[in-house]
Each structure stands twice: as structure tokens, then as C-alpha cells.
Amino acid sequence: xxxxxxxxxxxxxxxxxxxxxxxxxxxxxxxxxxxxxxxxxxxxxxxxxxxxxxxxxxxxxxxxxxxxxxxxxxxxxxxxxxxxxxxxxxxxxxxxxxxxxxxxxxxxxxxxxxxxxxxxxxxxxxxxxxxxxxxxxxxxxxxxxxxxxxxxxxxxxxxxx
Amino acid sequence: xxxxxxxxxxxxxxxxxxxxxxxxxxxxxxxxxxxxxxxxxxxxxxxxxxxxxxxxxxxxxxxxxxxxxxxxxxxxxxxxxxxxxxxxxxxxxxxxxxxxxxxxxxxxxxxxxxxxxxxxxxxxxxxxxxxxxxxxxxxxxxxxxxxxxxxxxxxxxxxxxxxxxxxxxxxxxxxxxxxxxxxxxxxxxxxxxxxxxxxxxxxxxxxxxxxxxxxxxxxxxxxxxxxxxxxxxxxxxxxxxxxxxxxxxxxxxxxxxxxxxx
Numbered sequence: 001x002x003x004x005x006x007x008x009x010x011x012x013x014x015x016x017x018x019x020x021x022x023x024x025x026x027x028x029x030x031x032x033x034x035x036x037x038x039x040x041x042x043x044x045x046x047x048x049x050x051x052x053x054x055x056x057x058x059x060x061x062x063x064x065x066x067x068x069x070x071x072x073x074x075x076x077x078x079x080x081x082x083x084x085x086x087x088x089x090x091x092x093x094x095x096x097x098x099x100x101x102x103x104x105x106x107x108x109x110x111x112x113x114x115x116x117x118x119x120x121x122x123x124x125x126x127x128x129x130x131x132x133x134x135x136x137x138x139x140x141x142x143x144x145x146x147x148x149x150x151x152x153x154x155x156x157x158x159x160x161x
Numbered sequence: 162x163x164x165x166x167x168x169x170x171x172x173x174x175x176x177x178x179x180x181x182x183x184x185x186x187x188x189x190x191x192x193x194x195x196x197x198x199x200x201x202x203x204x205x206x207x208x209x210x211x212x213x214x215x216x217x218x219x220x221x222x223x224x225x226x227x228x229x230x231x232x233x234x235x236x237x238x239x240x241x242x243x244x245x246x247x248x249x250x251x252x253x254x255x256x257x258x259x260x261x262x263x264x265x266x267x268x269x270x271x272x273x274x275x276x277x278x279x280x281x282x283x284x285x286x287x288x289x290x291x292x293x294x295x296x297x298x299x300x301x302x303x304x305x306x307x308x309x310x311x312x313x314x315x316x317x318x319x320x321x322x323x324x325x326x327x328x329x330x331x332x333x334x335x336x337x338x339x340x341x342x343x344x345x346x347x348x349x350x351x352x353x354x355x356x357x358x359x360x361x362x363x364x365x366x367x368x369x370x371x372x373x374x375x376x377x378x379x380x381x382x383x384x385x386x387x388x389x390x391x392x393x394x395x396x397x398x399x400x401x402x403x404x405x406x407x408x409x410x411x412x413x414x415x416x417x418x419x420x421x422x423x
Contacts, residue, residue, distance in 0.1 A: 019164065019165045019166045020165060041199065046258070055263040056260045057260050057263050061192060061195045061261075066169065066213075068169060129259055
């Protein structure tokens with residue numbers, strides 16, 4: 001076992017992990033932060049996206065031990081301090097950017113990473129950035145609309161292609 | 162996954178010491194190795210994680226040589242070479258997806274030498290030099306077939322040196338589910354030569370299309386490629402495409418890369 005210490009959503013946490021413990025397993029099983037989902041476990045679907053030192057990563061494709069000393073942000077830390085939805089989360093609700101909700105934690109974390117680096121993305125850039133996040137319900141259009149709305153831009157009425 | 166120990170050295174020297182163990186395996190960004198471990202296709206008893214080693218990261222330019230640390234991620238390369246070497250930035254910016262690019266590294270990709278990886282095409286076209294902890298290896302000598310390289314056990318890619326071309330472009334035809342190239346071609350134009358590196362196509366792994374290099378060296382235009390083709394013999398044939406189809410794509414991707422680089 002290896003002792004790991006990291007900061008998760010602003011709080012210092014530590015635990016003993018096996019070498020092959022994935023970051024997502026540490027978050028879900030050790031810290032009981034089950035908002036981060038495991039969809040495919042093959043690093044394709046993006047339901048497990050969290051931020052490590054500010055960068056979006058797939059937490060099913062990183063070991064907990066690799067996050068030693070890192071700042072980790074998960075969906076649980078996204079709401080405003082008073083518990084209300086943040087801008088991106090509220091936009092997902094307003095624009096029906098989710099149906100079953102399974103992909104939503106990853107979608108919101110990817111959207112947050114995109115808007116941090118590129119506060120006014122084009123619709124094309126939003127679509128390109130979501131390449132690694134798969135949604136089987138919405139057809140993506142309302143997710144793209146939600147992210148455009150969250151960035152304070154005009155929301156496309158019907159998705160183009 | 163089978164169980165294993167994991168070490169996280171912070172210096173190259175410590176990583177090399179840890180890799181002296183026969184059963185140890187280096188872990189770069191893990192974007193290929195971790196899925197491989199999950200499928201139980203590899204069973205190292207110890208992983209030596211390279212992502213905490215700062216001396217392996219970063220990009221610097223000295224004259225016309227761009228040196229990229231082996232532990233530099235695709236995302237960093239995409240951002241930081243966009244002005245100086247846009248062909249390479251374009252390649253890096255289309256690997257996987259954003260989250261994969263934030264972890265995967267150029268050293269890891271070159272060490273793995275997947276027959277459909279993108280960087281090997283650039284390394285071959287540019288005549289890059291693979292720098293390890295013990296030596297420098299020319300790209301032509303480094304790639305030795307699918308998943309095979311000149312690296313010795315326990316050797317780590319510390320950097321890759323690219324001679325920066327006058328112009329360059331990488332075009333790939335993606336398999337839409339995996340986004341790995343069915344065929345990808347990197348074209349690099351220098352004052353005195355043109356390099357054409359082809360990935361994804363051959364059963365022998367990445368190769369230089371030397372006939373196209375010679376033709377383009379005299380006339381860097383799509384028209385110079387008229388009448389040139391590669392044989393489907395020895396090309397990868399699978400459920401995504403036959404060898405003849407991939408051979409055809411080599412010509413098409415090369416023409417598109419020349420058009421994009423001009």
C-alpha cells in the first residue's frame with residue numbers, strides 16, 4: 001500500500017491505496033465522492049472527468065498514487081458556496097442538457113475546463129472539446145446549447161453541422 | 162488489473178534506479194498503458210511513474226532545433242509549438258481528446274510505437290533525434306516495426322529533438338471510433354529536402370515514403386505526386402480497411418498534407 005495525500009475540492013485528504021487503485025476508485029470508494037461516474041472504464045466515455053491541477057483528466061485512466069500532492073476538483077465541488085447550482089450546472093438544467101444524467105458530471109467538468117481556457121468558445125470549439133465525452137441520451141445539441149449559454153453567448157436555436 | 166507496486170520518483174536518476182528491476186515498467190502518461198493493464202495484457206510487478214519528474218518536461222528552441230522533453234504532454238505541445246512549429250502543434254492537438262492530451266506524453270507515445278500513433282510520422286519526416294538517458298538515436302534507426310524500438314530495457318526517452326521545418330502539416334484519416342489514424346502522413350519541407358512520414362499503414366510500422374520525398378524535393382506541389390503510388394503489399398488489412406485501401410489513402414493523405422503545408 002502507498003500513502004497518498006491530495007487536495008480534493010479544497011480539502012486535504014489522505015489514504016492508503018494499492019498501486020493499481022485508480023483515481024476514480026479512490027474518489028468513489030475511499031472518499032465516497034460518487035458524483036464522478038465510471039461509464040466505460042476504457043477512457044473513452046468521459047463520465048469520470050475530473051480536474052487535476054486545473055487540467056481535465058479521465059480519472060479512470062490515472063492512478064491515485066499519481067495524484068500525490070495534486071489539487072483535484074470533482075463535480076461535488078462545483079456548486080456555489082450556498083449550495084445553489086453554478087453557472088454551468090444551471091445552464092445544463094435550463095437548456096435540458098441532460099436526460100439520464102450519467103454523463104453529466106463529466107460533461108460539466110469538461111465544460112468548466114473548456115471555459116476556463118476559452119471563455120467564449122465557438123459552437124465548433126465546444127463540439128470539438130467534447131470529443132471525449134459521450135452522451136447516449138441528448139444527441140449533444142442541448143449540451144452544446146447549455147455551454148454556449150453558460151459562456152454568456154448567443155445560444156444556437158438548432159444545432160448546425 | 163493484476164496487482165503491482167507503484168513508485169513515483171521525482172528525478173531521472175531515481176527513475177533509472179527503480180527501472181533497474183527486471184520486472185519494472187515505466188509509466189508515462191498512462192493513456193495506453195493503463196487500458197492495457199486493465200485488459201491484463203501486461204503484468205509488471207512494479208510501475209515507475211515518470212509524470213512527477215520535472216526535468217523530463219518542457220519545450221525549448223535553440224536556432225532551428227526544437228527540443229521537447231519526453232514527459233511533455235500532447236496538450237502542452239499543442240499550445241506551445243503553435244507558432245514555431247504549427248505542423249507538430251496540429252498533430253498534437255488532434256490526438257485522442259482533451260483529457261487524454263492532458264496526460265499522454267510524446268515520450269510515452271514514441272516508446273510504445275503503436276503502428277497507428279501520430280508522433281512517429283513526424284519524427285520520421287523531420288529526421289528527429291530521440292534522446293535517452295544514455296544516447297541519441299536517429300529516427301531512421303529508432304523505429305523497428307510495430308511496438309518495437311531501439312530502446313533497451315530500462316532506457317527512458319528524456320527528449321526529442323526536431324529540426325524545425327520551413328513548413329509542415331500532418332493529415333490523418335481517422336478510424337471514427339478510436340480516432341487513431343487508419344493512415345496519417347506528416348510532410349515536412351526544409352530548404353534542402355522534403356520528408357514524408359507515414360503511420361497507420363504498414364505492417365512494418367511507420368515508414369518514410371522516399372519516392373514522394375524525392376519528387377517533392379524538386380517541386381513541393383501536389384502535382385509532383387502524380388503517378389506515384391505505394392503498393393498494398395505489406396499494408397495492414399483489417400475490418401476497417403484492406404491493405405489496398407490503406408495504400409490508396411497514403412497517396413491521398415500525402416497530397417492533402419502537401420496542400421496544407423504550402
